[in-house]
Amino acid sequence: MAERRIPLDAAQRGSGPYVMRFGGVHRWTHFLAIISFYTLALTGIPLRFGCAPWSAELIHFFGGVERAGLIHRGAAIVTFLYVFLHVGYLMVRAVRGTRPRDLIWGPESLVPQPKDAVDFFRMWRWFFGKGPRPRFNRFSYLEKLDYWGEVWGFMVIGGSGLLLWFPVFFAKFLPGWAYNAATVFHDYESMIAIVFLFTIHFFNVHLRPDKFPLDAVMFTGKATADYIEEEHPLQTETWPRKDGKLVPPAADVTHAPSRGITIFAAIFGYLALGVGLGIIGMILWVLMC
Amino acid sequence: MNSTAQSHGTPGPRTLLRECGAATLLLLLAFCAHAAQPGLDCIRCHGDLELLSRQTASQTQARDLWVDHAGFMASTHADFDCTDCHDGFERFPHDLNAVRSEQCAGCHDVSGEHLETSSHFRPGKTVECRSCHGLHDVSSDVATIDTRCQGCHSNIRRPTSDPHFENLYCSDCHGSHEMRAVMSETDASRFSACEDCHDDVAEAWEQDIHGSAKLGGTGNEPGGVGPASCINCHGSHDILPPDHTGFALRMLNRCATCHPDAAESARNTYHIKATALGSEIVAECADCHGAHGIYPASNEKSWVAPDNILKTCQQCHEYAEAKFAQYQPHPDPRSRDKNPFVFYSFWFMNILLVGVLGVFLLHTAAWWIRIAIDSRRGKEHGHG
Numbered sequence: 001m002a003e004r005r006i007p008l009d010a011a012q013r014g015s016g017p018y019v020m021r022f023g024g025v026h027r028w029t030h031f032l033a034i035i036s037f038y039t040l041a042l043t044g045i046p047l048r049f050g051c052a053p054w055s056a057e058l059i060h061f062f063g064g065v066e067r068a069g070l071i072h073r074g075a076a077i078v079t080f081l082y083v084f085l086h087v088g089y090l091m092v093r094a095v096r097g098t099r100p101r102d103l104i105w106g107p108e109s110l111v112p113q114p115k116d117a118v119d120f121f122r123m124w125r126w127f128f129g130k131g132p133r134p135r136f137n138r139f140s141y142l143e144k145l146d147y148w149g150e151v152w153g154f155m156v157i158g159g160s161g162l163l164l165w166f167p168v169f170f171a172k173f174l175p176g177w178a179y180n181a182a183t184v185f186h187d188y189e190s191m192i193a194i195v196f197l198f199t200i201h202f203f204n205v206h207l208r209p210d211k212f213p214l215d216a217v218m219f220t221g222k223a224t225a226d227y228i229e230e231e232h233p234l235q236t237e238t239w240p241r242k243d244g245k246l247v248p249p250a251a252d253v254t255h256a257p258s259r260g261i262t263i264f265a266a267i268f269g270y271l272a273l274g275v276g277l278g279i280i281g282m283i284l285w286v287l288m289c
Numbered sequence: 290m291n292s293t294a295q296s297h298g299t300p301g302p303r304t305l306l307r308e309c310g311a312a313t314l315l316l317l318l319a320f321c322a323h324a325a326q327p328g329l330d331c332i333r334c335h336g337d338l339e340l341l342s343r344q345t346a347s348q349t350q351a352r353d354l355w356v357d358h359a360g361f362m363a364s365t366h367a368d369f370d371c372t373d374c375h376d377g378f379e380r381f382p383h384d385l386n387a388v389r390s391e392q393c394a395g396c397h398d399v400s401g402e403h404l405e406t407s408s409h410f411r412p413g414k415t416v417e418c419r420s421c422h423g424l425h426d427v428s429s430d431v432a433t434i435d436t437r438c439q440g441c442h443s444n445i446r447r448p449t450s451d452p453h454f455e456n457l458y459c460s461d462c463h464g465s466h467e468m469r470a471v472m473s474e475t476d477a478s479r480f481s482a483c484e485d486c487h488d489d490v491a492e493a494w495e496q497d498i499h500g501s502a503k504l505g506g507t508g509n510e511p512g513g514v515g516p517a518s519c520i521n522c523h524g525s526h527d528i529l530p531p532d533h534t535g536f537a538l539r540m541l542n543r544c545a546t547c548h549p550d551a552a553e554s555a556r557n558t559y560h561i562k563a564t565a566l567g568s569e570i571v572a573e574c575a576d577c578h579g580a581h582g583i584y585p586a587s588n589e590k591s592w593v594a595p596d597n598i599l600k601t602c603q604q605c606h607e608y609a610e611a612k613f614a615q616y617q618p619h620p621d622p623r624s625r626d627k628n629p630f631v632f633y634s635f636w637f638m639n640i641l642l643v644g645v646l647g648v649f650l651l652h653t654a655a656w657w658i659r660i661a662i663d664s665r666r667g668k669e670h671g672h673g
Contacts, residue, residue: 064568123652200646208656
C-alpha cells in the first residue's frame with residue numbers, strides 16, 4: 001500500500017481514506033481530562049499512600065503538602081471546567097444539532113443499550129474460544145464504560161472533594177459524619193479510577209498486542225477506514241467498497257493528520273502512558289500499605 | 290655578690306659565672322623551701338613523664354604514675370601534701386594505691402545527697418569521686434565535669450536540635466551526686482528536673498490524665514502516679530522545641546505508642562496524613578487534645594468535651610458551626626455501631642472496587658490470552 005504509514009499510532013495503520021472519529025470538543029475535553037487527572041492523581045497519592053517510600057519525595061517535588069493541596073484544587077477546577085465544557089457541548093447538540101435523538105439512543109449514542117450487554121457476554125465467549133469476536137458499532141461497551149465511569153467518578157470524587165474542600169460551608173447542611181464518608185468515597189473512587197484507567201483502559205485502547213503501543217485517535221481525531229473496520233465493523237458495514245477499498249460517507253472523510261499533530265500525539269501519548277504505568281508501579285510497590 | 294668576690298681575691302670570668310650559677314641555684318632552692326611546696330619530692334619523679342617512661346614497662350603505666358602538677362597546683366587541693374591522700378610509700382617501689390572515694394569522704398560529707406538511690410553508687414557499679422572530679426586537677430566546676438560525663442556516657446548523642454545541651458549541664462537535670470535517672474518510674478522526685486525550668490507546664494501536667502491517672506484507671510482519680518511523664522512524650526536527650534520541624538510528627542508517634550487504636554484510626558484522616566507528610570499547619574493530636582492539660586472527653590476541662598469541642602475545631606475552622614464538630618476525627622469505618630453510614634459507605638466502595646477492577650482486570654487478562662492463543666495459531670484474530 002502506498003499509504004503513508006506511521007505504524008506507532010494504531011489509528012494510522014492500514015489503508016483507506018481518513019475518517020473523522022473525534023471532533024475538536026471531544027479531543028479538548030479528553031486532553032483536559034488527562035492533564036487534570038494526572039495532576040490530581042500525582043498530588044493525591046502521596047496522601048493516600050503516606051507510608052510509601054516515594055510519598056515524601058513526591059510531596060517534596062510539589063513543594064510540600066500545602067502546595068500539593070493547592071495544585072490538587074487547581075486541577076480540580078480544570079476538571080469542573082471540562083465537565084462544564086462537555087455539558088455545554090451536549091446541550092448545544094441537543095438544542096441545535098440536526099439529530100438530537102442520536103444522543104439518547106442508537107449507534108451514535110453513549111447510552112448503554114441491550115446490545116452492549118449482549119456484546120459483553122459474546123466477548124467472554126470469544127475469550128473462551130466459543131464464538132466469534134463481537135462486532136462493535138461506533139461505541140463499544142468498553143468505550144461506554146470509560147465514559148460512564150468518568151461520569152460516575154466525577155460525581156463521586158468531585159462531590160466528595162468539594163465537601164472536603166469547603167467543610168465549614170457544607171456543614172451547614174450536612175451531618176459531621178458526611179466528611180468521614182466523603183473521605184472514604186474520595187479515597188476508594190480515586191483508587192478505582194487510577195487503577196481502571198492505567199491498566200484496563202490502557203490495555204483496551206493502547207497496549208493490547210493488536211494496537212500496541214499507542215492509539216492516538218483521541219489526540220488526532222482521525223483514523224483510517226481500515227482501523228474503523230477493524231475496531232468498529234458495524235460502523236463500516238454500510239460503507240460501499242471501490243476497488244476493494246472502503247468508501248466512507250463524504251461528510252466523514254478528512255485529510256491525514258498533520259505531521260506536527262502526529263508527533264505531538266506520539267510524545268504526549270507515550271508520556272501519559274509512561275507516567276500512568278509508573279503510578280501503577282508505585283501503587284504495587286506499596287500494596288501492603 | 291661583692292662579698293663573695295672579695296673573699297676569693299680577683300676572680301676570673303669563668304669562676305665568676307660558676308659561682309653566680311651556684312648562688313642562683315641556692316637561692317632557688319631556698320625559695321622553694323620557703324614556699325614549702327607540698328610533695329615536691331614526689332613530683333621530682335612523678336611529674337617527669339620522660340623519667341617515668343624510662344622506669345616503667347609501658348607508656349600506659351607511665352601515664353598512670355604521672356601527676357599533672359600544673360593541674361594540681363591550679364586545683365583546690367593545691368595546698369595539700371601528697372600524703373594527705375596517698376599512703377604506703379615507706380617502701381620502694383611504693384605499694385601505692387589509687388585514692389578511693391572513702392578517703393574523700395574524710396573531708397567531703399555528701400551523705401545527704403541520696404547516694405543510696407544514685408545510679409553511680411549502686412553496688413557493683415561504683416563510680417569513684419575521681420572519675421568525675423579528676424585525679425590531681427580536682428575540680429567541682431560543672432563545665433569541666435560535664436566534659437567527663439562523655440567518658441562513660443559516650444552513647445548519649447548531643448544533637449544541636451535539643452536546646453538543653455546548649456544551655457544546661459548534665460548535672461542540671463540529673464543532679465550532681467544523686468545522679469538520678471530523670472523521670473524514672475520509681476523516683477518520687479520524678480519530674481523535679483524538668484519542673485525547675487518548666488514549672489507552669491509541670492503544674493498543668495500534674496493535674497491532667499497523663500500526670501495524675503493511675504494506669505488502668507478511669508483517668509479521674511486524683512493523686513495517682515501518671516502513666517506518661519515528660520520524657521515519655523518529649524524524649525530524653527533529643528528533645529525538640531515545639532516550633533522545630535518534625536516536632537508534630539514525632540509527638541504523633543509518641544502518642545501512638547500508648548494509644549495505638551486512636552493513632553491508627555486518625556492516620557486515615559486528612560489531619561494526620563498531612564501532618565505525617567510534613568504539614569505544619571494541619572491538626573495533630575495536641576491541637577485538639579491539648580498538650581499539658583489533657584483530659585478524657587468525659588471531663589469538662591477536656592478540649593474535646595462536648596461543650597468545648599466546637600471551640601477546639603474553631604481554632605483552625607474559624608467559622609465552623611455545631612454540625613461541623615460531629616466529624617469523627619478517629620473514624621473506624623469497620624465499626625457499624627459507631628457510624629452505620631460510614632460503615633456502609635466503606636463496604637459499598639470496597640465491593641465496587643473489587644467488583645469493577647476484578648471483572649475488568651479478568652476481562653483484560655482473558656483478552657490478552659485470547660490474542661496470544663490466536664497469534665500462536667497464526668490465525669487472524671479478527672471478527673466474524
